[in-house]
Amino acid sequence: MTQGINQSRRNLFSRRKTNVIRPPWSKSEQAFTDNCTRCDKCITACDTQIIKRGEGGFPEIDFSNDECTFCKKCVEVCPEPVFDSSTELPWTIIATIKDSCLTAKGVWCQSCKDACEARAISFTMAVGQVPKPKIDSNACTGCGACVSPCPTDAIALIKIE
Structure with a gap:
């Protein structure tokens, strides 16, 4: 105890x-x-x-x-030494798609792609199915623009090490 x-x-x-x-x-x-x-x-x-x-x-x-x-x-x-703006990348996070994505349920939705200015989200066509989202980890900036438009909270940003 x-x-x-x-x-x-x-x-x-x-x-x-x-x-x-x-x-x-x-x-x-x-x-x-x-x-x-x-x-x-x-x-x-x-x-x-x-x-x-x-x-x-x-x-x-x-x-x-x-x-x-x-x-x-x-x-x-910020007056404190908590930031390092000399690094090229602002952070090491990228978007991921969770299982709650509407496309997994057969619903056509591309709200994340429409919001992504970096064009890091594309949709793969498949015969007889709705297109499935795919994230280009090299293009994703981790800006989070894709998160709020998603109607099912199916996008998460995760740290990559």
Whole structure:
């Protein structure tokens, strides 16, 4: 019983959730949470309002209403050393399609493709079936534009290492 209580206490003070997406150009999770003062400047600066106050008050990305335009305003306004804008890629996340996609149920839908400016989502035609989505991982920027238009929440952004 004592071991379970100790584990619960440890989890209570843990700052690291593995599925959280931090703002673009963020340093590693540990460097980010160690240096972020939770001042909300990045949240206020975000034009598309996708940066939200997450668990522990740390900023995290929520693509449910909009996408990232990679404007770098969050990076520019932050007074702390939590960003590294010298890297070429803003982050290492890409879109994936879940089983709840309407095309898996035989319904014609291409809302994700229509929203993808990078044209990273294409649809493969098949005889007697609706076209199935395919994501080009080399073209996907992880902007999240495909997430909110999806009527079944079938698009998720995942970190690639």
